[in-house]
Amino acid sequence: MVNKKTFIEHINSGYATKGDYITLGSAMYEKETVKDAFVKLPLKTLNRHGLIAGATGTGKTKTLQILAENLSEKGIPVLLMDFKGDLSGIAQPGTDNAKIKERHDAIGFPYEAKRFPTEILSLSEQNGVRLRATVSEFGPVLLSRILDLTDTQSGIVSVIFKYCDDNKMPLLDLKDFKKILQYTTNEGKEEFTNAYGRISTASTAAILRKIIELEQQGANLFFGEKSFDPQDLMRLDENGMAYVNIIRLTDIQDRPKLFSTFMLSLLAEIYTTFPEQGDSGRPELVIFIDEAHLIFKEASSALLNQIESIVKLIRSKGVGLYFVTQNPTDVPDAVLSQLGLKIQHALRAFTAKDRKAIKLTAENYPISEYYKTDEVLTTLGIGEALVSALNEKGIPTPLARTMLRAPMSRMDVLSNDELKELLQSSTLIPEYDKTVDRESAYEMLTKKIADANTEEAKEKSRKETEKSKQASTVRSSSRSKRTSNPWIKTLTSPTVIRSVLGILGKMMK
Structure with a gap:
């Protein structure tokens, strides 16, 4: 028989945990909150990823x-990714x-x-710890997928990275990459053809256009040094509390390509540098x-495959x-199937399309004898959610x-003065706020081209000098031949000339 008592036993047995956990709230029975029927999330399974979804204003951000x-x-x-700018309040009680x-x-x-200890980070010109990565750190595969290149174009990118590695030319920013891209089909065309085969000018032009598109979304601010070290996300304060790192993204909502670029770079760097954990008992x-649809909406199929791979492996x-978005359908099925925790706030059913989406959403949750999931989804109040997690x-x-x-x-933003004080207390901002522009591919290639032009000019000058000397030698030789001819010597002797002039003088009389 289904009643309140069996419901409480149902919840407490399902959410029982022997290890450490987070108490999210209490379960509700027939729209009434049940004390002591706590919904607990074991730390052990919080690296299994999750989703927080719901319509605008239902409490996703507070969750x-x-x-x-x-x-x-x-x-x-x-x-945290803070697109709306309303998460900085974590730094104040x-x-x-x-x-x-009443709620509690x-x-x-x-x-x-x-x-809670808080660090503000920034991808743009907003104040905060500057987040950067070099082109070399991206590597040819990730960069090609970000740019949505064809197989042929991706091959050219791989060749460029190989050339730079072989010649010890660091690829730090997009200026470096554009320079080497132009070099392959101009000054360095012969060198690349001999070493790697012919590279199409049309392909390099297409890649260049993709790079310019990325630049227009502000990628110049992201690519470069000093690269952000993911280990700086792992700090604890003097009380043993971990830092909440907030990336301010309020000014890049219309630049999803930049956001996707950063996210994949960060996740790839974390996956590369973090050690394997196994079953450690906590993440x-x-x-x-937040606003996870911005990643998936503009992503190519190659980029989606990369995201799916990282989601599967990084655990x-x-x-x-944890993806935060309005509707679970914003997240691809391949990613959704990997999520262990799902927190679903209310959805709105204003159209037939909305109702269809709600039915699809309801199918993503376990069947319950206590709820009609599709009906509950439209009647949840603010600060209420359907929760499905993984036990230990x-x-x-x-x-x-x-x-x-x-x-x-x-549950509100910091004032300007509070934000300024928080930024001034940061120990990371002075370390990452300086732009480093050391010698890299751009400067090396510029010097190489200049040296080649200088050498070419010297060679041209040497050839012209040699040609001039040869012409002078020919003239001297010609004069020498004329003066050494006996007939010429006889005819041009003073005696002959005087005789001829004497004869001409008498004839004139």
């Missing part, structure tokens, strides 16, 4: 905030009020206001990708990825309509 601050409290570093008290009384969980780092490094054995937990706890930190 993200709850997870981030609880992870920080457990000493697990967090990286929240304020207790009547609504929060219903949940049966005490409320505590708390601030090493959790990344929340072994102890890294959890990796088994899906029961579906739970959950009243979520309130964030412990401020």
